[in-house]
Amino acid sequence: MTELIEDILISELTTSVRSEVVEFAASLINSFPKMPLGVLFYGSVLRKADPEGILDFYIITESNNDFKGNTFARVGNVLLPPNVNYAEFKADDGILWRAKIAVISAEQFKKRNSLSSLDSTLWARFCQPVRLVWVRDASAADIILNLIIQSVTTASCWAALLGSSGMTAIQYWQNLFAHTYESEVRVEQKGRGNSLIKDKEERFSKLLLLGWKRAHLNYAQQKDYLQPLIPKSLIERAYKRWGLIRRTGKTRNIARLIKASFTFEGGGDYLAWKIKRHAGIDLKLSSFEAKHPLIMLPFLLWRMYSLRKAK
Numbered sequence: 512m513t514e515l516i517e518d519i520l521i522s523e524l525t526t527s528v529r530s531e532v533v534e535f536a537a538s539l540i541n542s543f544p545k546m547p548l549g550v551l552f553y554g555s556v557l558r559k560a561d562p563e564g565i566l567d568f569y570i571i572t573e574s575n576n577d578f579k580g581n582t583f584a585r586v587g588n589v590l591l592p593p594n595v596n597y598a599e600f601k602a603d604d605g606i607l608w609r610a611k612i613a614v615i616s617a618e619q620f621k622k623r624n625s626l627s628s629l630d631s632t633l634w635a636r637f638c639q640p641v642r643l644v645w646v647r648d649a650s651a652a653d654i655i656l657n658l659i660i661q662s663v664t665t666a667s668c669w670a671a672l673l674g675s676s677g678m679t680a681i682q683y684w685q686n687l688f689a690h691t692y693e694s695e696v697r698v699e700q701k702g703r704g705n706s707l708i709k710d711k712e713e714r715f716s717k718l719l720l721l722g723w724k725r726a727h728l729n730y731a732q733q734k735d736y737l738q739p740l741i742p743k744s745l746i747e748r749a750y751k752r753w754g755l756i757r758r759t760g761k762t763r764n765i766a767r768l769i770k771a772s773f774t775f776e777g778g779g780d781y782l783a784w785k786i787k788r789h790a791g792i793d794l795k796l797s798s799f800e801a802k803h804p805l806i807m808l809p810f811l812l813w814r815m816y817s818l819r820k821a822k
Contacts, residue, residue: 516664520660535610539612547570548617549652551644557642565609566608566610568610568612569637571620573651578594591763595613624665629760631756640711641659668726670683671683673690674687680719720737792815794818
């Protein structure tokens with residue numbers, strides 16, 4: 512295998528996007544007490560351009576002291592990152608762009624991106640295609656590149672540990688995303704993870720093997736079928752570890768939702784928009800529900816699952 516994981520990911524990170532997205536990202540930087548390392552653009556609007564959708568930005572700061580906001584927001588971003596905010600940007604052509612903006616330090620990203628972390632959200636997202644739409648300088652670009660490499664490596668290792676012997680590369684990824692979706696509070700339909708891979712099979716296949724190579728994980732191959740050479744005892748420990756990730760994942764995500772009720776302006780409307788967009792369920796929030804999503808959260812979750820069951 513002559514390709515390097517760095518080559519593929521640098522090419523992805525530097526692939527151009529619409530100028531409005533770059534301008535939007537750049538407009539967010541000045542509000543920080545210290546210039547961040549960079550802004551990553553990922554998610555559904557990257558996969559399929561949609562000015563009516565919400566852009567997903569991750570702003571990577573240099574340290575935990577570089578967060579903006581009040582004391583509660585700053586403490587919340589240290590204890591349970593990332594903080595999430597909402598912003599709008601009107602382009603020169605008059606189109607209103609909207610974005611969900613997560614903020615996390617490079618140190619936090621690295622810690623929660625490792626194979627030992629109980630939080631699967633970062634590596635599960637950033638093993639997917641992502642763009643670096645704003646970066647402070649060359650050294651910041653190197654830091655962010657290494658974080659994305661770590662995401663792919665961690666994801667590929669979990670794919671091997673959770674997969675069955677003798678699967679294709681794509682089957683390993685499909686199985687992995689099924690596990691990560693199950694460990695989070697997600698409103699998307701079952702099998703949604705498969706759409707992340709569609710039309711990108713070659714990319715994911717290459718990165719699985721490159722991730723294994725970087726992790727020094729040996730494997731056997733027979734035609735398209737792969738068999739990671741992992742001791743049975745290690746696989747058993749990994750399944751126990753994943754059980755803990757699954758049991759704590761939903762609780763952690765609900766805690767983030769509760770935190771967002773205090774730190775994310777417009778959180779109720781955003782939650783309703785996301786549920787309608789991804790699950791086709793219109794919660795039809797009242798003005799009180801939109802203003803007080805924390806108080807109404809149990810009722811909103813009950814309504815969501817009731818409507819989903821009735822579909």
